[in-house]
Amino acid sequence: MRLLLHCCCGPCATEVVDHFRGLGCEVAGWSFNPNIHPEEERARRQRTLAEAARRMCLPLVEGDSGERGGEEMGLAQFLLALARREGRRCRACYELRLGATAREAAGRGFDAFSTTLLISPYQDTSALAKIGRQVGERHGVEFRFADLRGSYGESIERAREMGLYRQNYCGCQFSALERAERRAGRAIGKARARLARGREPEP
Ligand code: SF4
Known part of the structure; x- marks a missing residue:
C-alpha cells in the first residue's frame, strides 16, 4: 500500500514513519502546514523535516497537484476558517491540513493517507480520527488511523539522537x-x- 503521510514536523515523523513502514506501507511524506507562524518558524520546521527525511530515506512529495494554490493560499484559508469557527480552532486546522492531504493523496494515486499529528499527546486524537475519515471519504482515499501517543517519548529520544530542532509550541x-x-x-x-x-x- 502506498501511503501519503502528512508531516507536521521532523521529530514527530520519526516514529510515525517507522510505524507505517512496519505495517508494510510504502511511505512518502508531505508537508502542508500553513498554520505555522511566523514564516521563519515554518521554514525552520521544513528544514528539520527535510533533514529527518534524508536520515530516514523518506521521499518527500514536493509542491502540490495544482488545485490548492500552495501554503500562501493555505494561510488565507486557515485564517478564514478560524474566523468562521471561533472556539473550534484546532478542528478547523485539522480539516484544512488533512483535507489538503487527502486531496493530494487522491490526485497522486496513493492508496491511503495519514498524519504525524497522531503521535502528539497535545492533539485531539478523536477529532483527528473523525476528520481524517470524513475528508478521506470526500476524496475517495482511505485514512489510516493509529493511536500513536504511546510512542511520543521515543520520538523525542529519536529527535535528540538525530540532533533535530524541537519546537516548543504547536504552531x-x-x-x-x-x-x-x-x-x-x-x-x-x-x-x-x-x-x-x-x-x-x-x-
Ligand atoms: S494549536 Fe495547533 S492544531 Fe490548534 S490551531 Fe494552532 S496550530 Fe492548529
Missing part, C-alpha cells in the same frame, strides 16, 4: 501566545510564593 500564533501566557502565569506564581515566604522575587 499557530494563538498557540505561541498561549505558551507565553502559561510561562508568565508560572513566573507570577513563583514570585507570589517567594513574597509570601517574605523573600524578594527573583529578578
